[in-house]
Amino acid sequence: MEIPKTYDPQITEDKWYAYWQKHKFFKSTPDKREPYTIVIPPPNVTGVLHMGHMLNNTIQDVLIRMKRMQGYNACWVPGTDHASIATEAKVVALLKEKGIKKLDLTREEFLKYAWEWKDKYGGIILKQLEKLGASCDWDRTRFTMEKDLSEAVIDVFIDLHKKGQIYRGVRMVNWDPQGLTAVSDEEVIHKEVNSKLYYVKYRIENSLPIEYITIATTRPETILGDTAVCVHPDDDRYKHLKGARVIIPIINRSVPIIFDDYIDIEFGTGALKVTPAHDVNDYNLGVKHNLEVIDTIASDGKMSAAAQFYVGEDRFAVRKKIVKDLDEMGLIVKIEDIKNKVGYSERTDAVIEPKLSMQWFLKMDSISNPALENVLNGKIKLIPEKFVNTYKHWMENVHDWCISRQLWWGQQIPAWYDNKGNTVVCKTKPEAFNQLRIKNAELRIEDVRQDEDVLDTWFSSWLWPISVFDGFKNPDGADINYYYPTNDLVTAPEILFFWVARMIIAGYEYRGKKPFTNVYLTGIVRDKQGRKMSKSLGNSPDPIELIEKYGADGVRVGMLLCSPAGNDLPFDESYCEQGRNFSNKVWNAFRLLKGFEVIDAPQSNTNKISVAWFDAKFNEQLNIINDCYHKYRMSEALMNTYKLVWDDFCAWYLEMIKPEFIDGQAQPIDRITFDATIIFFERLLKVMHPWMPFITEEIWHLIKDREDKECIIIASWPILDKNYRWDQTRVFEECKDIITTIRSIRQQKQISPKTKLKLFKRSAPGGNHFDDIIIKLANLESLESTEEPIAGAVSFVRKTESSFGEFFIPLEQNINLEEEKARLTKELDYSKGFLKSVEIKLSNEKFVANAKPELIANEKKKQADAEAKIKAIEEQLMSLI
RNA sequence: GGGAGCUUAGCUCAGCUGGUUCAGAGCAUCUGCCUUACAAGCAGAGGGUCACUGGUUCGAACCCAGUAGCUCCCACCA
DSSP states (O other): OOOSSSSSSSSHHHHHHHHHHTTTTOOOOOSSEEEEEOOOOBBBBBOOOOOOHHHHHHHHHHHHHHHHTTOOOEEEEEEBBBOHHHHHHHHHHHHTTTOOOGGSOOOOHHHHHHHEEEEEEETHHHHHHHHOOOOGGGGGEEETTTTHHHHHHHHHHHHHTTOOEEEEEEEEEETTTTTTTEEEEGGGEEEEEEEEEEEEEEEEESSSOOOOEEEESSOOGGGGGGGGGOOOOTTTTTTTGTTTTEEEETTTTTEEEEETTTTTSSSTTTTEEOOHHHHHHHHHHHHTTTTTOOOOTTSSSOOOOGGOSTTTSBBHHHHHHHHHHHHHOOOEEEEEEHHHHHHHHTTOBBBOEEEEEEEEEOTTTTTTHHHHHHHTTSSSSSESSSHHHHHHHHHOOOEEEEEESSSSSSSSOOOOEOOTTTTTEOSSSHHHHHHHHHHHHHOOOOOOOOOOEETHHHHHHTTHHHHHHHHTTTTTTTTHHOOSOOOEEEEEEEGGIIIIIHHHHHHHHSSSOOOOOOEOOOOOOOOOSSOOOOOTTOOOOOOOHHHHOOOOHHHHHHHHHHOTTTEEOOOHHHHHHHHHHHHHHHHHHHHHHHHOOEEOOOOOOOHHHHHHHHHEEEEEEEEHHHHHHHHHHHHHHHHHHHHHHIIIIIIIIIHHOOOETTTTTOOEHHHHHHHHHHHHHHHHHHHHHTTHHHHHHHHHSSSSSOTTTGGGGGGGGOHHHHHOOHHHHHHHHHHHHHHHHHHHHHHHHHHTTTTTTTEEEEESSSOOTTTTHHHHTTTEEEEOOOSOOOTEEEEEEESSSSSSSEEEEEEEEEEHHHHHHHHHHHHHHHHHHHHHHHHHHHHOOOHHHOHHHHHHHHHHHHHHHHHHOOOHHHHHHHHHH
């Protein structure tokens, strides 16, 4: 059978994925083995796979696959997040296209549409994860708004309310006028924008002649809500205005001038207009000075009836209009360009409006203590560690969490009201009725109303590591006891506070234990210009298309080659190309092996040495790779695997054992060497498997007939031989050096690689362990020892096993003496320089006194080495003359 | 405004307790090769004042101080 020259991922990927599924290799149930558990950061149901998911989930899959091979009961729990704002926005938009307005629907009708939408599109992203090879236990797929998980959310709300951690109150919240809901502080993104600072004159009441005070504001549209003007008590410009009042223009309201040291005298005119309804600071001032609150902006961002003017017009339109009107009245003193920060909604990108409203909050102070403590004491590790600082800072300054959202898609808050202003928190309406009736005897059940709001999505996802194992429904169940705490969490640093911190809080609150041990924080995938990949910029490649083009293995390798934990990843398709090329390299190594003719024959010395060397090399590298995994240095683990396969195995080992051609006829290989090589290759496939699951599985089956269930995905990770012959690998480096030097000389002298050369070696006796390899790989006719230098030959000095050897290659043509001399002299100078630096060090009394003895011994060895090398080169130079 | 981090080859990054001439890797580049596993390849080569300035030390890419530039996080200055 002809094996194609290039590897074709298309024909293998779906095949093996289905095969793994069929044999339930991803499935996990509690057993005697040690569990290794990851819960997926649930992607939004609205989501489609983007590069961030690709990166994130590939890392999780690598970890899961490796641990599975290492004998752990590996369990990767998948699922999706209901993403209340994002999903609701999507459904609203879809209904709008159909000509249906959300406001015309009842809650039940709307939710029916939303669920229909979810059932239709909610699973797309999970299907896409299959394409990249994600070995999730799909039978465990959960959804944050499914029945059990929702119930857990409601129970937690009731429980925390009972504990006094949840309260309801009127507060200044971040209002999203587009999503028509409050959002938490964490969902507001502050962006620096170019704004204008308007200087507006307010007339002092009853002043004669007419006196004005000039205030500076970036938001003139809120003037109608002003209820005071505030200045600093020490500001000499305004001291005479104690007790005075000013007239708010347009609306002609009389308001007091108040004095407060909150004011920055330097900013603007040192006079601040105070609008308690639309600014947090102003609100606080209002509370302090007992000011009236006039809410002039409605929830949709348009002027409310309370504004009296511009009613129903949008806040930004009004800004322009009011400036024009004020200007016509001669009240605009000047307009300055400034930069300031404006809050935007994370979900809808609308400008956030600070707004007073009644919301539910979770007190964060005491509940978050264990979450801070256990990250600081290292029981939970953040990788990379630098995020601990950020985490600490946030946890120490954490604000109460606004958990109510004015939406329908989500868990409805289990708070109930009667018609007399009583509130109870409990699970069901009948329960609520009974409780409310204690306070309100005439209450009828029809008058019991449930809170209209739903809970913040994060208020359900913070329970994820517990709820996916039914830890609320069945707190002593087999699953939760076995899998919790989970091991690793892989996620983006962006949601360290949104999600990670809160999961830790919930973990300690509800299980008394951490939810996971290691948090691996990936970077952000960016484009070449360093911009974050986003749909709106259109700079994000479609991962599925990349997979089709380069193969899932290629894309996986490409992405992970250059993404150390916590570092952003400037993505470029060429990385995928590199990944694909690697797949192809592996494929061709397989083709070579497959093409060997194997006979029962004695093993040549060359092959024997080669096998011993690679065995040692493999163990040396496996040790390093294991260590990289252990330290979560994923890219480094991959790079070492890559080099082990490409350089050590393909470029060196396979060339060492590859049978020669005689008269155009490939020679057979002896069975001992062949079998050893197959074992090596299988070990390599195993080490590659977590990164490249598909091609390794394909080759695993092609290289040998195997039983149905004998798959690499469940094969065991190679066992490290700690007693490997490390001396072999070291000495072979010297051998490589000699070979490379000869090849380099060929290049310089323009001698074809096909021309066989004679090599003479002049050195101390012994030390010819790898000579046969040198003969083969440097394409030598012979390698002989010589007592005397060979005149007229190209020569060089290289380290051999015990000391330095002088090497000579006699050539047909005459050598250029000057050129050779120059080359040797250069090397001599280098060696002399080296010797000198060592000698300086050794003659430095302070060094000898302070340095560790091993170090000094090492320096002495270097000195001796350098002296030997210099001597050898000098002798060679002599022989040239 | 507060905090954290970064700056090493053209690019992306290693350099893990200061000690091999330590200045590394992959990619890219250049040169020579279509050599019966692979041109998605093979062989070889060239790239760097380790941001800058001082200090500590026998010894600094690494420790300390300052300077410059970049990034991120947090924060209610109109």
